[in-house]
Amino acid sequence: xxxxxxAIQNLSAGVEGRxxxxxxxxxxxxxxxxxxxxxxxxxxxTLAGILAGRQGYNITGGEVIYCGKDLLAxxxxxxxxxxxxxxxxxxxxxPGVNSTYFLKAAYNEIRKHRGLPELDAVEFLAFVKxxxxxxxxxxxxxxxxxxEDFSGGEKKRNEIFQMAVLAPKFxxxxxxxxxxxxxxxxxxxxxxxxxxHPDNAQLVITHYQRLLNFIVPDFVHVLYDGRxxxxxxxxxxxxxxxxxxxxxxxxxxxxx
Amino acid sequence: xxxxxxxPNVAAGHRITELSLNHKALELSESNADEPAWLLSAxxxxxxxxxxxxxxxxHDEDWRFTNVAPIxxxxxxxVLAPAPHGVTGEALRQLGxxxxxxxxxxxxxxxxxxxxxxxxxxxxxxxxxxxxxxxxPALVEKHLFRFARTDLNAFTxxxxxFFEDGAFVYVPAGxxxxxxxxxxxxxxxxxNGNTAHPxxxxxxxxxxxxxxxxxxxxxxxxxYFTNSVTELVAxxxxxxxxxxxxxxxxxxxxxATVAAHLGRASNVVTHSIALGAKLSRTNIYAxxxxxxxxxxxxxxxLTRGEQLADHYMVVEHxxxxxxxHEYFNGILADKSKGVFHGRILVRPGAQKTxxxxxxxxxxxxxxxxxxxxxxxxxxxxxxxxxxxxxxxxLNDESIFYLRTRGIPLEKARRMLIHAFAGEIIDRVRSxxxxxxxxxxxxxxxxxxxxxxxxx
Numbered sequence: 276x277x278x279x280x281x282a283i284q285n286l287s288a289g290v291e292g293r294x295x296x297x298x299x300x301x302x303x304x305x306x307x308x309x310x311x312x313x314x315x316x317x318x319x320x321t322l323a324g325i326l327a328g329r330q331g332y333n334i335t336g337g338e339v340i341y342c343g344k345d346l347l348a349x350x351x352x353x354x355x356x357x358x359x360x361x362x363x364x365x366x367x368x369x370p371g372v373n374s375t376y377f378l379k380a381a382y383n384e385i386r387k388h389r390g391l392p393e394l395d396a397v398e399f400l401a402f403v404k405x406x407x408x409x410x411x412x413x414x415x416x417x418x419x420x421x422x423e424d425f426s427g428g429e430k431k432r433n434e435i436f437q438m439a440v441l442a443p444k445f446x447x448x449x450x451x452x453x454x455x456x457x458x459x460x461x462x463x464x465x466x467x468x469x470x471x472h473p474d475n476a477q478l479v480i481t482h483y484q485r486l487l488n489f490i491v492p493d494f495v496h497v498l499y500d501g502r503x504x505x506x507x508x509x510x511x512x513x514x515x516x517x518x519x520x521x522x523x524x525x526x527x528x529x530x531x
Numbered sequence: 532x533x534x535x536x537x538x539p540n541v542a543a544g545h546r547i548t549e550l551s552l553n554h555k556a557l558e559l560s561e562s563n564a565d566e567p568a569w570l571l572s573a574x575x576x577x578x579x580x581x582x583x584x585x586x587x588x589x590h591d592e593d594w595r596f597t598n599v600a601p602i603x604x605x606x607x608x609x610v611l612a613p614a615p616h617g618v619t620g621e622a623l624r625q626l627g628x629x630x631x632x633x634x635x636x637x638x639x640x641x642x643x644x645x646x647x648x649x650x651x652x653x654x655x656x657x658x659x660x661x662x663x664x665x666x667x668p669a670l671v672e673k674h675l676f677r678f679a680r681t682d683l684n685a686f687t688x689x690x691x692x693f694f695e696d697g698a699f700v701y702v703p704a705g706x707x708x709x710x711x712x713x714x715x716x717x718x719x720x721x722x723n724g725n726t727a728h729p730x731x732x733x734x735x736x737x738x739x740x741x742x743x744x745x746x747x748x749x750x751x752x753x754x755y756f757t758n759s760v761t762e763l764v765a766x767x768x769x770x771x772x773x774x775x776x777x778x779x780x781x782x783x784x785x786x787a788t789v790a791a792h793l794g795r796a797s798n799v800v801t802h803s804i805a806l807g808a809k810l811s812r813t814n815i816y817a818x819x820x821x822x823x824x825x826x827x828x829x830x831x832x833l834t835r836g837e838q839l840a841d842h843y844m845v846v847e848h849x850x851x852x853x854x855x856h857e858y859f860n861g862i863l864a865d866k867s868k869g870v871f872h873g874r875i876l877v878r879p880g881a882q883k884t885x886x887x888x889x890x891x892x893x894x895x896x897x898x899x900x901x902x903x904x905x906x907x908x909x910x911x912x913x914x915x916x917x918x919x920x921x922x923x924x925l926n927d928e929s930i931f932y933l934r935t936r937g938i939p940l941e942k943a944r945r946m947l948i949h950a951f952a953g954e955i956i957d958r959v960r961s962x963x964x965x966x967x968x969x970x971x972x973x974x975x976x977x978x979x980x981x982x983x984x985x986x
Binding site: 352366377 | 926928936942
């Protein structure tokens with residue numbers, strides 16, 4: 276059996292005084308797309324943050340193995356170099372940091388880590404041009420500061436654009452669909468689907484089923500109160516749409 | 532002109548009112564015989580004003596964050612006879628001074644052998660102020676002292692009394708000067724206590740366009756005092772970009788006044804970049820004297836060690852439909868201090884004023900301090916005035932975002948610090964000036980260890 280890209284084992288975590296994740300178990304294998312759905316407050320963003328290395332959480336138990344390595348022991352930049360990517364729910368604006376400069380720096384850090392030669396400015400621009408087209412972003416985007424004055428939709432498309440450039444092994448999409456209209460959603464989905472590959476994997480975190488009409492997952496998990504209470508195939512998302520979270524959760528056996 | 536050495540009476544904490552400026556000091560000497568009566572009168576006025584006002588103390592509201600008493604303690608002496616200054620073109624190049632045509636002043640005196648200005652459009656005049664007083668007295672008289680009045684503050688008074696030279700830039704109506712004009716003020720800084728009072732007059736007539744850069748740098752390590760005054764007159768529809776670049780040595784005192792008078796529908800941007808000096812204070816007075824004009828005040832100050840960089844500005848909206856925007860960013864390291872005091876005065880008739888003021892301070896150490904004081908006096912009722920100030924450290928979320936893309940912590944911090952400075956530099960419109968400035972500031976930031984320390 277292939278080694279999982281990501282194996283979360285009994286992960287518990289919280290912030291000061293409050294447990295948020297209460298024993299998460301999840302394995303993701305190469306070529307798989309997993310969707311994680313849950314009501315507000317279930318712990319979705321906490322899980323995304325912990326996987327990406329965001330500070331402020333206490334890990335109270337369990338572990339996360341990424342390609343055989345202890346993920347939680349790695350700094351955020353080390354995780355990125357190892358191929359982990361987080362598409363933020365609320366991408367921050369960074370005025371004064373040029374988008375191209377930033378992305379080239381990031382790309383070259385990862386290349387360096389893999390023992391590959393770095394690209395210069397000209398080579399890099401040629402390389403990213405087609406990915407700009409894929410996400411239907413304006414050409415001038417690369418000349419602007421990171422996310423500055425981007426609309427909500429542009430910010431989300433920019434996240435997927437970065438994903439296309441950095442080609443991660445494991446991508447976490449944190450509510451990438453929130454705030455998007457149907458057209459933007461389709462573009463984002465097209466981007467994500469194009470990047471899907473037998474060697475990589477994705478964890479798509481979403482509140483609404485709508486996205487999953489366009490990004491079709493292999494597995495769907497329902498997160499409730501810090502636990503995965505139900506897992507299934509893509510049909511589970513449709514069932515969720517019909518019955519609502521309440522219907523699914525109270526029909527599911529909650530572990531003691 | 533004969534100038535006596537001034538020995539101010541400094542009792543600790545007391546107002547300095549006694550200054551033995553002797554009226555005899557302003558007796559006409561042979562060199563003075565050429566000076567017109569109106570100029571001599573202004574000098575006398577300046578001397579009297581200074582004696583009256585004295586060097587500001589911390590009890591003066593507009594100076595309360597900045598102790599300038601050490602200037603008086605420095606027995607400042609004007610550099611009298613023009614001695615061979617020993618400054619070479621090579622030395623200037625090593626200073627990294629802005630490339631291109633320039634007027635060079637050494638210790639406040641025009642150095643024609645180091646200066647060269649490219650061919651100018653017809654009617655445009657770029658020369659030393661002393662030469663202008665001789666060659667274009669009417670033009671100079673029309674504008675000099677009109678806006679940086681002798682009584683503006685003690686230092687403009689002192690400058691009026693003692694200025695020897697500076698630059699005169701005149702652009703006639705409708706003319707555009709494509710290349711930036713550089714005014715380079717170099718202090719040899721060999722002996723402690725030298726003083727220079729450069730005075731510049733920039734006149735951009737109706738519909739003209741010009742970019743003027745004034746730089747203050749030094750070649751030595753001794754303490755000295757630069758007290759400069761620049762008057763800038765922008766006529767109707769004129770487009771002017773002005774930049775003051777200050778990189779005096781770490782012992783120097785730099786007090787500068789920029790007084791700008793803006794005409795109808797003009798577009799004026801003035802930048803102040805403060806990198807050096809032990810203590811620097813830049814006063815910017817902008818009078819928005821015509822309707823529908825736009826004025827931008829843009830500044831960056833980098834301080835470390837025990838430096839203090841102070842910016843004080845008064846923007847006066849005297850007419851309706853004018854926009855003024857102030858953007859000042861400070862990057863403060865070690866035990867240094869940044870001060871920002873921005874007064875916006877909106878007069879009763881100045882309806883539809885759009886005034887904005889933003890001061891952001893980035894503290895790189897626990898001991899750095901920033902003082903920021905917005906002051907809005909609004910006497911019209913249909914206006915938009917906003918002000919904002921921040922004092923803080925780098926944004927954690929931004930650092931995290933960069934790290935999740937593979938950029939290591941230290942590099943992420945450096946990128947954000949450079950970006951913070953870049954916000955200001957990006958507003959320089961002249962491409963060659965902006966690129967040169969970008970490089971200078973980049974190198975200076977990289978030299979600062981705290982830019983890379985993990986905090």
